[in-house]
Amino acid sequence: MSSGYFSNEENPTRHNLQSRGLLGAGWRPLSRQFDLDFLLHLASKDPWELTQKTLDFASDIADTLGRNQYAWWANILNIxxxxxxYELDEFWDYITPTPPVPDHRYGDVLSVDTPVNQLVSRNSIPIDYVLTRLQEITVFNVLDLLGNPELITQYYMERIFYFPVNRFVNWERLEIIGTAFAYWSQQQVWLQIDHLGRGQRRxxxxxxxxxxxxxxxxYNLAVMLSGYQSRVGQIHSQFPIRTFPVDIQSFTDTVQQAILDQNQLAVLVSGEPGTGKTAWTQAVAKEILMPLGFVIFILDHDAVENFVPPNYxxxxxxxINEADNLAQNRASTAAQSSNKTEHILSLLDGTLYQSVVDESGIQHRQKLVVLMTCNTTERLDPAILRKGRIDLMSEFTHLYV
Structure with missing residues (x-):
């Protein structure tokens, strides 16, 4: 499998040095173990092939020992x-089970190339960089949850090595030259690590x-996509829900029930600056959505145009704060210079990202909650307020902040 990553024209001496480097890093050659059940399985399923290979191997030994032109001791040495x-290894590989490898029939796959490196300007961090960082964090958090694997193997130069699990410290310190595999049988999870060169791995x-x-x-992850300040962290809420006015608390109860009942929900709150709209969205995210396992994405003007919900x-x-500055009426001159309104509409409809369901069904199971704030609904595109797009609306009137 991994031989495709290395040119056949490379110096074999270099390969030998790298192989010895694996041994120095703690890897050991993996010897295939004899398994009587596996041999009986071969005998019952393909007796002719087993008989033929056994006779061929026996014939090779007989030919070696029966050479008339050499002394008997030379024939024994030739064994x-x-x-x-090579003949022995080939026969042994046939009558012993192969080391376990990933079952690619499994439909759930999550992959990332690390470390995540991308040129970042002083003005902005590309959205794909932040989303890839989230994916990298997710992959390593999953590995932390799994703990030490039961088996770690590496395929390199047509040889299989294993790493003693009791000596395993972490994935970053594990020497990888070819393709490595790790397995957790209880969770039915495989990890494949590919060496990409220049310090990169997949x-x-x-x-x-x-x-x-x-x-x-x-759990408890939040992503802020806002130019140079974009980051992956945890949601922060300065004001608890119980500190808001009674009418807002009552509206919050309605929102919470809708979150539990619906797979897709859009909520719009409006009001003058200082009425606590942004603080309320953060409180809902912290106290209601985060405990339910939602990952929070806070999008600014630029991120709205390019954001695609991760399907994993x-x-x-x-x-989306200040939605009236983003989803402006498309009849206005200001709204005609961007497609932010159309993108927000596609998020609310779910038509762009959920119209095609992949075989794993992840999109089909995905729950989406959109919380939007605006100072006034008058500047919003009428399509945003059309029935079926916004499920719940409320106007905040109490000066709160």
Whole structure:
């Protein structure tokens, strides 16, 4: 598998040095173990092939021992020659089970190339960089949850090595030259690590059902996508819900019930500056959505145009502040210079990202909550307020902040 990553024209001496480097890093050659059940399985399923290979191997030994032109002791020494060792290895590999490898029939796969490096200007951080960082954090959080694997192997130069699990410290310190695999049988999870060169690796988690692990790995994660200040962290709320006016608390109860009942929910709150709209969205995210396993995305003007909800996340909350400056009436001159309004509409409809369901069904299970704030609904595009797009609306009138 991994031989495709290395040119056949490379110096074999270099490969030998790298192989010895693996041994120095703690890896050991993996010897295939004899398994009587596996041999009986071969005998019952393909007796002719087993008989033929056994006779061929016996014939090779007989030919080696029966050479008339050499002394008897030379024939015995030839049993240990490289050619006979090759014949023995080939026969042994046939009658013993192969080391376990990932089951690629598993539909849930999460992959990331690390470390995540991208040129960042002083004015902005590209949105794909931040989302890839989130994916990298998710992958390593999943690996932390899994703990030490039961088996770690590496395939390099047509040889299989294993790393003693009791000596495992962390993935970053594990020497990888070819392709490495790790396995957790109880969770039915595989990890594949590919060496990409120049300090880069690709970590791929392959699981029968990865969703519960991702939900735990992304608990309390929040992403702010706002130019140079974009970051992945935890949601912060300065004011608890119980400190808001009674009418807002009552509206919050309605929102909470709708979150529990609906797979997709859009909420719009309006009001003059200082009425606590932004603080309320943060409080809802912290006290209601985060405990339910939602990953929070706070989008600014630029991020709204390019944001695509990650399909490996089961529950997503999108917070869009000052929506009246983003989803402006498309009849106005200001709104005609961008497609922010159309993109927000597609998020509210779900038509752009949920119209095609992949085989894993992740999109089908995804829950989406959109919380929007605006100073006035008068500047919003009428399509935003059309029935079926905004589920709940409230006007905040109490000066709160």
């Amino acid at each position: 240990f020659s490289e050619n006979m060792r 970590y791929t988690i392959i699981a029968k059902n990865i969703t519960p692990l991702i939900n735990k790995a992304t 996340l089961e529950r997503i909350c999108i917070i």
